[in-house]
Amino acid sequence: xxxxxxxxxxxxxxxxxxxxxxxxxxxxxxxxxxxxxxxxxxxxxxxxxxxxxxxxxxxxxxxxxxxxxxxxxxxxxxxxxxxxxxxxxxxxxxxxxxxxxxxxxxxxxxxxxxx
Amino acid sequence: xxxxxxxxxxxxxxxxxxxxxxxxxxxxxxxxxxxxxxxxxxxxxxxxxxxxxxxxxxxxxxxxxxxxxxxxxxxxxxxxxxxxxxxxxxxxxxxxxxxxxxxxxxxxxxxxxxx
DNA sequence: AGTCAATACATTGCCTGTCGATATATAGAC
DNA sequence: GTCTATATATCGACAGGCAATGTATTGACT
Numbered sequence: 001x002x003x004x005x006x007x008x009x010x011x012x013x014x015x016x017x018x019x020x021x022x023x024x025x026x027x028x029x030x031x032x033x034x035x036x037x038x039x040x041x042x043x044x045x046x047x048x049x050x051x052x053x054x055x056x057x058x059x060x061x062x063x064x065x066x067x068x069x070x071x072x073x074x075x076x077x078x079x080x081x082x083x084x085x086x087x088x089x090x091x092x093x094x095x096x097x098x099x100x101x102x103x104x105x106x107x108x109x110x111x112x113x114x115x
Numbered sequence: 116x117x118x119x120x121x122x123x124x125x126x127x128x129x130x131x132x133x134x135x136x137x138x139x140x141x142x143x144x145x146x147x148x149x150x151x152x153x154x155x156x157x158x159x160x161x162x163x164x165x166x167x168x169x170x171x172x173x174x175x176x177x178x179x180x181x182x183x184x185x186x187x188x189x190x191x192x193x194x195x196x197x198x199x200x201x202x203x204x205x206x207x208x209x210x211x212x213x214x215x216x217x218x219x220x221x222x223x224x225x226x227x228x229x230x
Numbered sequence: 231a232g233t234c235a236a237t238a239c240a241t242t243g244c245c246t247g248t249c250g251a252t253a254t255a256t257a258g259a260c
Numbered sequence: 261g262t263c264t265a266t267a268t269a270t271c272g273a274c275a276g277g278c279a280a281t282g283t284a285t286t287g288a289c290t
Contacts, residue, residue: 005206007276008213010247011122019221029267038220042212048249051269056247073256073267091120092224097157098123099214105153106134109207122247125276144238163278166240188238188285237286243279250273257266 004042017053018088025079062087133203140194177202
């Protein structure tokens with residue numbers, strides 16, 4: 001992570017990875033890049049963070065992987081399973097519930113102009 | 116925590132506690148209740164979570180505490196320091212940057228109607 | 231008087247997630 | 261030949277959350 005408190009991201013890293021995979025299969029390194037781009041460099045997932053997440057998601061059958069040896073560089077492609085797509089929907093809804101919840105807790109503090 | 120993924124809350128618990136203290140001093144148990152109310156029962160901070168947070172904030176000089184022995188029940192009142200109020204402002208801004216950031220990552224997925 | 235639930239603060243120990251460090255290996259540029 | 265970027269993976273240190281546990285007071289109901 002870069003400009004943001006890393007602690008803040010804990011718990012939504014899975015969601016980020018799942019959502020990046022929503023528009024098609026990608027390999028690990030590409031997921032890192034896409035996330036960095038999409039977040040304006042704010043999210044910079046380290047390898048030591050990303051791969052454990054991918055392995056966890058695969059174990060949970062939310063993503064499935066396939067090695068590609070046909071090109072010179074070996075790449076492991078990950079894609080969402082049906083269960084993964086469903087789960088992604090749940091997670092997005094949960095995230096939005098959470099944002100609403102925190103806005104309520106912050107109360108008037110939340111009314112200052114967002115950056 | 117109740118209806119929400121507990122992992123999601125990690126990293127914003129400090130923020131919640133600070134923001135509850137924004138409108139005046141409170142003791143631990145009261146903070147728990149206010150947080151439960153303000154979140155429609157979604158956030159239910161356990162004692163084993165709350166007190167370490169309060170102690171951490173106090174150590175960081177963001178809050179200060181005072182025992183009240185005058186009433187029958189001993190209560191430890193916590194209030195924001197000047198540094199705490201300032202920090203709260205930073206944290207709120209950071210939270211909003213984060214929400215914006217995640218909305219960008221989710222892309223079209225974020226467009227589904229919020230709960 | 232006795233019991234129970236709510237109030238009130240605190241610590242301990244387990245578990246899990248993050249990430250820096252490290253390892254391995256290929257491709258292309260200089 | 262060397263350096264950087266690409267590409268995946270694991271290990272170990274560290275920190276945070278929380279169930280469990282402990283102590284003690286208050287008030288209600290019996």
